[in-house]
Amino acid sequence: MTASSGLSARRDDSKGGEFPKTRMMIRSRSRSRRKKGCSSKAKLHEDRKYLPIYKYRADLLKAIEKFQVLIIVGETGSGKTTQIPQYLHEAGYTKRGKVGCTQPRRVAAMSVAARVSQEMGVKLGHEVGYAIRFEDCTSEKTVLKYMTDGMLLRELLAEPDLSSYSVLMVDEAHERTVSTDILFGLLKDIARFRKDINLIISSATLDAEKFSDFFDSAPIFRIPGSRYPVEIHYTKAPEANYLDAAIITVLQIHVKEPPGDILVFLTGQEEIEMAEETLNRRIRSLGSKVAELIICPVYANLPSEIQARIFEPTPQGARKVVLATNIAETSLTIDGIKYVIDPGFCKMKSYVPRTGMESLLVTPISKASANQRAGRSGRTGPGKCFRLYTAYTYHTELDANTPPEIQRTNLASVILSLKSLGIDDLLKFDFMDPPSSEALLKALELLFALGALNKHGELTKVGRQMAEFPLDPMLSKMIVASAKYKCSDEIISIAAMLSVGNSIFYHPKHKQIHADNARKNFHIGNVGDHIALMKVYNSWKETNYSTQWCSENYVQVRSMKRARDIREQLESRLERVGIELTSNSNDLEAIKKAITSGFFPHSARLQKDGSYRTVKSRNTQTAYIHPSSGLAEVRPRWVVYDQLVLTSKEYMRQVTELKPEWLLEIASHYYQKKDVEDLGPKKMPTWFSYK
Ligand code: CDP
Numbered sequence: 085m086t087a088s089s090g091l092s093a094r095r096d097d098s099k100g101g102e103f104p105k106t107r108m109m110i111r112s113r114s115r116s117r118r119k120k121g122c123s124s125k126a127k128l129h130e131d132r133k134y135l136p137i138y139k140y141r142a143d144l145l146k147a148i149e150k151f152q153v154l155i156i157v158g159e160t161g162s163g164k165t166t167q168i169p170q171y172l173h174e175a176g177y178t179k180r181g182k183v184g185c186t187q188p189r190r191v192a193a194m195s196v197a198a199r200v201s202q203e204m205g206v207k208l209g210h211e212v213g214y215a216i217r218f219e220d221c222t223s224e225k226t227v228l229k230y231m232t233d234g235m236l237l238r239e240l241l242a243e244p245d246l247s248s249y250s251v252l253m254v255d256e257a258h259e260r261t262v263s264t265d266i267l268f269g270l271l272k273d274i275a276r277f278r279k280d281i282n283l284i285i286s287s288a289t290l291d292a293e294k295f296s297d298f299f300d301s302a303p304i305f306r307i308p309g310s311r312y313p314v315e316i317h318y319t320k321a322p323e324a325n326y327l328d329a330a331i332i333t334v335l336q337i338h339v340k341e342p343p344g345d346i347l348v349f350l351t352g353q354e355e356i357e358m359a360e361e362t363l364n365r366r367i368r369s370l371g372s373k374v375a376e377l378i379i380c381p382v383y384a385n386l387p388s389e390i391q392a393r394i395f396e397p398t399p400q401g402a403r404k405v406v407l408a409t410n411i412a413e414t415s416l417t418i419d420g421i422k423y424v425i426d427p428g429f430c431k432m433k434s435y436v437p438r439t440g441m442e443s444l445l446v447t448p449i450s451k452a453s454a455n456q457r458a459g460r461s462g463r464t465g466p467g468k469c470f471r472l473y474t475a476y477t478y479h480t481e482l483d484a485n486t487p488p489e490i491q492r493t494n495l496a497s498v499i500l501s502l503k504s505l506g507i508d509d510l511l512k513f514d515f516m517d518p519p520s521s522e523a524l525l526k527a528l529e530l531l532f533a534l535g536a537l538n539k540h541g542e543l544t545k546v547g548r549q550m551a552e553f554p555l556d557p558m559l560s561k562m563i564v565a566s567a568k569y570k571c572s573d574e575i576i577s578i579a580a581m582l583s584v585g586n587s588i589f590y591h592p593k594h595k596q597i598h599a600d601n602a603r604k605n606f607h608i609g610n611v612g613d614h615i616a617l618m619k620v621y622n623s624w625k626e627t628n629y630s631t632q633w634c635s636e637n638y639v640q641v642r643s644m645k646r647a648r649d650i651r652e653q654l655e656s657r658l659e660r661v662g663i664e665l666t667s668n669s670n671d672l673e674a675i676k677k678a679i680t681s682g683f684f685p686h687s688a689r690l691q692k693d694g695s696y697r698t699v700k701s702r703n704t705q706t707a708y709i710h711p712s713s714g715l716a717e718v719r720p721r722w723v724v725y726d727q728l729v730l731t732s733k734e735y736m737r738q739v740t741e742l743k744p745e746w747l748l749e750i751a752s753h754y755y756q757k758k759d760v761e762d763l764g765p766k767k768m769p770t771w772f773s774y775k
């Protein structure tokens with residue numbers, strides 16, 4: 085075993101009598117599903133009674149009736165997310181309006197809605213639905229609506245008093261995402277003037293006093309947990325490579341430990357895919373000596389058909405290993421987990437207002453996270469947690485809690501939403517934990533530079549148009565500006581492709597050269613990454629959205645379909661803000677100018693040493709073109725970029741060449757002549773190749 089010394093958590097014996105029932109339920113549920121679910125609906129209905137929350141159903145409903153705002157705390161898996169909205173429905177709340185339940189993560193919103201629709205025996209999207217950015221799976225019939233917290237924030241723009249809702253449940257409140265934090269302030273206000281609305285703030289952490297304090301001493305309803313003992317193992321010495329250590333630990337558990345599924349916490353999709361590949365290889369090399377190991381990846385962008393697999397019961401004799409991001413910490417509960425492997429890291433966003441640099445870095449988790457992770461193994465029986473770090477690290481190096489996202493993110497998008505809700509004085513906004521004034525100021529500065537706010541800090545017409553798009557303000561500005569350059573058609577394709585993320589192209593290991601060549605085709609003429617994305621989209625469209633075209637060009641069809649969906653929505657929003665759809669695909673300069681109109685704060689100039697420096701003099705920053713960019717070798721003298729990400733270096737992703745005079749033409753209020761004075765080719769080293 086990689087991990088050694090043991091330390092047992094205490095067992096909560098008071099609920100001992102309930103355990104056998106829970107176990108019985110798990111077994112019979114597996115059986116009924118295997119029988120191809122003849123009475124699976126009835127079974128699911130019956131199963132609901134064995135969840136820890138069920139005993140408190142009546143008390144809970146009484147408390148909700150009595151108190152307008154209620155804080156509910158209960159361990160992960162107790163049934164908060166799936167049951168409370170159903171209880172409210174059964175108690176008649178949905179006659180007065182919808183019951184909305186927010187989730188910080190898309191995958192959780194989708195999978196929970198799917199589960200609840202099964203339990204209620206209705207079609208997903210009918211009585212039970214979900215809404216996530218760019219995907220609305222609800223209908224007029226929908227009474228239970230699961231959604232991301234960001235979606236509810238957007239709904240508030242259209243319906244400031246949320247009059248179509250009777251209850252709102254802000255779930256997973258402990259995650260403290262920016263959207264959840266902003267919702268706290270807004271919902272608290274709504275509850276003051278809408279006495280007929282109920283608010284439920286639910287959380288998996290025991291530290292609920294803070295929520296209660298914020299909501300004017302709202303009462304706390306605690307659902308007693310029924311957790312089995314969890315044996316915690318630490319490594320004796322720090323692990324040099326936690327991914328390797330995690331894989332070895334999985335194999336050791338698989339070979340040596342009694343039946344029970346494994347949950348491994350990794351930091352992101354790439355890492356999960358790497359682990360999946362390595363595990364598959366090692367298992368194959370062990371041959372038929374070992375039992376079957378079913379590998380289930382779980383991360384944010386996982387397609388829904390694969391998502392469903394994680395919840396399928398493990399067949400007899402096999403073992404399941406779930407490779408998950410933080411999402412499995414509290415958002416999703418997977419039954420049957422007996423072993424948890426915790427390398428102690430997660431990907432965390434951070435933001436430096438001074439430089440405007442956002443980064444997503446692998447960071448040590450907090451003690452609170454470590455405890456949540458360990459708890460995942462003791463839900464349906466005694467469990468074991470293997471921490472791939474030392475006891476010393478746990479006790480002395482991990483922070484107690486993760487700081488809320490609002491204190492480590494760029495606030496421009498949130499502030500634009502607040503401004504369009506008419507909240508002008510942000511310093512007076514009721515934040516649970518206020519962001520730094522530097523971050524607030526920086527966001528206001530950016531919105532002013534983009535023309536979304538006037539010099540009094542009021543929303544402009546451009547700002548109102550921008551707020552209609554569920555996108556980062558720079559992307560929204562690019563779209564709004566495209567009207568001027570008569571290329572809105574091209575620009576919304578680019579915006580849609582950028583919104584899909586970095587999953588457009590794929591690189592199978594054995595066909596890398598072919599994949600690279602296919603990709604280079606779109607970059608002919610060094611058009612830059614934005615226009616290359618547009619070409620990919622247009623070429624796909626020309627083949628009538630052909631799947632075969634995608635595979636021939638090493639383009640992921642799933643990502644393209646998503647881009648098409650997003651594009652459709654952007655198109656309808658264009659109409660709403662009164663911008664005509666016009667195409668100007670041959671005028672690349674016009675398209676680049678529209679891009680620059682949104683992204684001029686992200687411009688950079690080539691330096692003598694081959695690096696770039698961001699142009700704005702006060703907070704200039706060194707960066708490099710990401711190797712995946714079509715311009716990585718070309719290195720134009722002036723560029724605009726979509727994102728600056730810090731991985732091994734500061735990289736600019738999605739880069740387009742610009743002419744420095746455009747900066748003065750487009751953003752004369754932001755750049756001065758001296759900012760864009762060209763160094764001229766003479767001062768550059770001779771080994772550079774210019775276009
Ligand atoms: O919200 P909380 O963590 O308290 O629990 P929940 O998400 O309501 O989960 C209650 C039960 O439903 C758990 O035992 C899960 O295994 C099950 N569930 C499921 O089978 N599939 C889902 N997509 C969600 C929950």
Ligand code: MG
Pocket residue numbers: 161164165166255256414415
């Ligand atoms: Mg939950």
